[in-house]
Amino acid sequence: MRPVRRQQLHENVARQLRALILEGALSDGDRIIETALCAQLNVSRTPLREAIKTLTHEGLIEHRPNRGARVTKTTAKEMRQLFEVISGLEMLAAETVAASIKQSEFKRLKSLHDKMAMHHTAGERDEYFALNHQIHLKIVELSGNPILIETHASLMTRARHLRYQALAGQDRWMEAMEEHNGIMKAFEAGDAALAGRLMKQHVRRTGEVVEATFPAP
Amino acid sequence: MRPVRRQQLHENVARQLRALILEGALSDGDRIIETALCAQLNVSRTPLREAIKTLTHEGLIEHRPNRGARVTKTTAKEMRQLFEVISGLEMLAAETVAASIKQSEFKRLKSLHDKMAMHHTAGERDEYFALNHQIHLKIVELSGNPILIETHASLMTRARHLRYQALAGQDRWMEAMEEHNGIMKAFEAGDAALAGRLMKQHVRRTGEVVEATFPAP
């Protein structure tokens, strides 16, 4: 039986803060006044400060000593750099997975892929995106490397609120689906090098599109 | 004029804690009693707890709610997984650097490399190690990707106190030097794919050796 999930206040606060940032209630560059947020969230400063520290490590918040915290201002360039690192990690994951994936795991992945393809043809944007994200996550998970999974997750948090923009254009949408098809084929063939190369290209390309469609400063 | 470095107490505490762990004053699995450490370090619990949170994010400490913190027990397997992720990141760095390194930067890197080779032939272990580490760091830095640099640094912290074991054997020492030679040649030739491949192999191999020489549980 799996152990009960023990919650700490600062975890909830961190989650809420993350949500506030990702959904835009707090926008880039906004200063975070501890006491004000405390009142709003109805917690004391201690757990809030712990949450701020957490988000700082995730890169969503910047914190200068004695000058308080601000929501990180993300530039187009940083976005590309972020996706570049993610591409390196997902490449590693894809290689590992392609080399060792079990039949049953592949089937499960394939079913996700097929479902995504369906939504793609149907033009159902939100469902397509959700599955896309799930697939990338699944592949990293299948690597079986907890450190890889955790590192990846942390970086993805920063990229997340931009995912919609990423595939905004119809062209890229088409292209991305094609790339996913290629990756699945490489998995099926057990071609690790190919799977890795394709995945890297795919993520990197996504990063480039995000960079291009980024709101000009 | 560059701004004065503003220190926070919890940063110093974090540094000291890290040192305590890396030099073995606190060993794997040791419980960390907050009040005891506070007395020892002469700070209150607040900054210590912040430091603990920092090291938790770095993976040096594990923290279960209401049950306190423990120094992470690192298994051989986790070490290999750690190096695997690092290999992915350094591969990315090597590729980027090989494709775009400037003459002056290459010269500086080469001089580090040559100095390392010297210490290698002279059998000066400590100096060799220090330079080895510096070179890997330098290559990642030259990528010019802050996110890559930071992610890499964070993972390296966990691998650091095991670096000595890693190249313990004379055989591996020889091998590693050879691999470094190959990487430098790839840089010189501007062959990104080769540099990346070699770097990945090099780091992965290091991880395997670390895993093998790991004290049995």
Add this chain to the structure above:
DNA sequence: TACGCCTAAATTGTATACAATATACAATGT
């Protein structure tokens, strides 16, 4: 003896109080 239940001590989590630092703005002199 082994097991469960209860209580006390230890320890961690959260809130608050106090100290240090930064920011904003007025007063002063040039």
Add this chain to the structure above:
DNA sequence: ACATTGTATATTGTATACAATTTAGGCGTA
């Protein structure tokens, strides 16, 4: 009017106090 300094206010950093939870051990009972 402008720059500079001094002072008040706001805000963050650290210490401490209090609450909640876990851990350890004693006691009785089967």
